[in-house]
Amino acid sequence: MDPLVEPEAPPASAAPPGAPADAAAEFGALYAAHAPAIYYLALRLLGDPARAEDATHDVFLRAWRHYGEFRHAASARTWLYRIALNHCRNLQQRWYDRARVPAAEAGAWEQTPDPGAGPWRVLELQELGRRIQQTLDALPAEYRELLLLVADEQLTYQQVAELTHQTADAVRGKLHRARRAFAAAFARTA
Amino acid sequence: MSTDPAPSRLTQQQQARAQAASAQQQQAGHEFATVEDLLRADRAQTPPPPQLEARVRQSLARETPPRRPWWSRWWRR
Numbered sequence: 001m002d003p004l005v006e007p008e009a010p011p012a013s014a015a016p017p018g019a020p021a022d023a024a025a026e027f028g029a030l031y032a033a034h035a036p037a038i039y040y041l042a043l044r045l046l047g048d049p050a051r052a053e054d055a056t057h058d059v060f061l062r063a064w065r066h067y068g069e070f071r072h073a074a075s076a077r078t079w080l081y082r083i084a085l086n087h088c089r090n091l092q093q094r095w096y097d098r099a100r101v102p103a104a105e106a107g108a109w110e111q112t113p114d115p116g117a118g119p120w121r122v123l124e125l126q127e128l129g130r131r132i133q134q135t136l137d138a139l140p141a142e143y144r145e146l147l148l149l150v151a152d153e154q155l156t157y158q159q160v161a162e163l164t165h166q167t168a169d170a171v172r173g174k175l176h177r178a179r180r181a182f183a184a185a186f187a188r189t190a
Numbered sequence: 191m192s193t194d195p196a197p198s199r200l201t202q203q204q205q206a207r208a209q210a211a212s213a214q215q216q217q218a219g220h221e222f223a224t225v226e227d228l229l230r231a232d233r234a235q236t237p238p239p240p241q242l243e244a245r246v247r248q249s250l251a252r253e254t255p256p257r258r259p260w261w262s263r264w265w266r267r
Contacts, residue, residue: 023255024255027250031243031246035238035242035243036233036237036238037233039236039237039238039239039242040232040233040236043236044232049239053238053239053242053245056238056242056246057242057245057246057249060246060250061246061249061250061253064250064253065253124219128220128228128231128232128235129232129235129236132228132229132232147225147226147229148229150226151225151226151229151230151233153230179224179225182225183225186228
């Protein structure tokens with residue numbers, strides 16, 4: 001087989017020409033399945049669509065470079081999330097971490113009265129993105145990451161725990177406080 | 191020409207009921223049971239920009255194809 005022939009890939013594939021056909025097709029499917037989740041995570045962590053696009057691009061580029069080492073026994077979603085989290089954390093440190101609420105102030109949310117567990121009402125879905133971004137920006141980074149990861153139905157508590165370097169029990173405990181903090185901050189955006 | 195006002199009145203009542211229901215729905219907005227549901231709804235309406243895929247493809251085309259590690263090549267024999 002001529003190695004210069006462009007491998008066949010699905011139409012939605014982001015796989016590059018010149019790559020082995022099986023790896024290219026696999027990676028194309030990987031992009032199609034996980035790019036929306038990675039982009040959303042990057043968008044809400046970085047708070048800027050252009051930066052989120054750049055970050056998602058860089059995550060998949062990095063993933064491609066290490067694709068040969070990726071063990072298919074592991075969850076591709078978790079693997080990509082790990083790359084994305086590390087990348088976004090680095091960017092935040094470099095760019096505008098100082099403008100955010102530092103993690104040391106996480107305890108301030110403990111004093112906030114519990115506004116209730118819901119239900120959550122939003123008049124316009126178009127408003128939802130703006131309000132969620134404002135809310136997440138006001139939270140400590142740890143809460144932000146936890147809420148975004150737990151909202152992904154494809155991740156288990158154990159996987160969230162591994163991604164955030166803690167136990168599943170710790171995730172459950174912090175999640176309760178993160179939800180409360182989110183509720184209080186969200187109410188202020190109305 | 192119809193002279194019976196009954197169907198017309200019925201239609202008006204139905205329209206009024208539909209308008210009231212619609213107004214009520216608009217006032218109530220969208221309801222989510224949990225924070226996670228709220229975030230999922232936000233994610234569902236926030237897809238990646240359409241140009242991103244082409245951009246990724248172009249960048250990957252400049253990369254060398256990923257090499258499988260030695261153990262993977264050995265395992266596949």
